[in-house]
Amino acid sequence: MAGVAFEDVRKSFGTFVALQSFDLKVEDGEFMSLLGPSGCGKTTALRMLAGLEQPTAGTIRIGDRVVNGVPPAKRDIAMVFQSYALYPHMTVAQNIAYPLRKRGVPRAERPPKVKRAAELLQLEELLGRKPRQLSGGQQQRVALGRALVREPQVFLLDEPLSNLDAKLRAHMRAELIELHQRIGGTMVYVTHDQLEAMTMSTRIAVMNGGILQQVATPSEIYHRPKNLFVAGFIGTPAMTLIEGDMVTEGGETQVRAGGLRLRLADGHCARMPSDGTGISLGVRPEDITIGAGDQNGKIRVVEPTGHESIVMIECEDAMLTARIAGDIRLGFGEAVSFDLRADRVHVFDRGTGERLNADREDVGAVRVSAVAGGVE
Ligand SMILES: Nc1ncnc2c1ncn2[C@@H]1O[C@H](COP(=O)(O)OP(=O)(O)OP(=O)(O)O)[C@@H](O)[C@H]1O
Ligand SMILES: [Mg+2]
Incomplete structure (x- = not known):
């Protein structure tokens, strides 16, 4: 061989x-x-x-x-x-x-x-x-x-x-x-x-x-x-990708994308975006939980497959895809609160498309809650 x-x-x-x-x-x-x-x-x-x-x-x-x-x-x-x-x-x-x-x-x-x-x-x-x-x-x-x-x-x-x-x-x-x-x-x-x-x-x-x-x-x-x-190519359903900005204020790094506003742990990203702020935020469907949390949205589509349901949530001008275990009973247009794993989000340079995450093992383990409220 x-x-x-x-x-x-x-x-x-x-x-x-x-x-x-x-x-x-x-x-x-x-x-x-x-x-x-x-x-x-x-x-x-x-x-x-x-x-x-x-x-x-x-x-x-x-x-x-x-x-x-x-x-x-x-x-x-x-x-x-x-x-x-x-x-x-x-x-x-x-x-x-x-x-x-x-x-x-x-x-x-x-x-x-x-x-x-x-x-x-x-x-x-x-x-x-x-x-x-x-x-x-x-x-x-x-x-x-x-x-x-x-x-x-x-x-x-x-x-x-x-x-x-x-x-x-x-x-x-x-x-x-x-x-x-x-x-x-x-x-x-x-x-x-x-x-x-x-x-x-x-x-x-x-x-x-x-x-x-x-x-x-x-x-x-x-x-x-x-x-x-x-x-975008790997993963079914695909990772949600939303264009937004990464800003550092008072020593705290925040990502603002669509209706989402997340605080990132220190060291979540290894680099700043090439233009200073422009990023694309990536969220895997399994990193979203529905029913509690400080993010708010509206249900757009529910696709039950038996063992899980794929749910599309509209959050201001962004559409997020979530994967939820089992059947869920939610109707079109219904308001929901949801949470997402800020410690697991993917951050890409909006200009070059390159990954910015530091991908340090210890950072992945830190649980950082989402920041309440929408984009100003
Ligand atoms: N003999 C050829 N002459 C001109 N163009 C070609 C030739 N062979 C392949 N191409 C072009 O090269 C590109 C790559 O083709 P290729 O067959 O390697 O794609 P692929 O990734 O295998 O796609 P698929 O999944 O559809 O099989 C295509 O745009 C194709 O049209
Ligand atoms: Mg081929």
């Missing part, structure tokens, strides 16, 4: 720049997801790793080897595409064995390799079937088997679950996590589904517009988003 690295890689198609200043190191044995909206350059990055596209500039390494210019077949990688076309006239066993046949692996050596891949993917019972006799999830596993049988240094997967229904996706997510633990291979996994990235990855590379935004563990990305894009 081997790690991979992109070093200052750029990819242009004519005048269009699909990827720029792309620096990413994937450690040996890591499960790295490339996550971002449609068109951000995920597939382009993966195709360059596979050798199906050449970078316009920069270096790509697999293990210690620079692979720029090395043809796909000589890169020791296996790629599973979104549309995993199995050969319909071949059995599962023949489909899995196909890459071995194509590479001239001696006939006698093929069955044990196919058997091992089938065992790993729990396909032993299905080896004699044709693809049309399989469910979508089983077909997906055969496509993975075809990649696995080659025992490559690196697995590249491009949205391999996107053709499956919700239940099968959840099942395959669990299977992929288990598979990665069993074979311990380096995996680079492309998805625009944050749930997939959050649940499976050791680290996630969040991308937008051909530019890498943050590379970190799922927990770090969720709790300490590096900028406004990551903050």
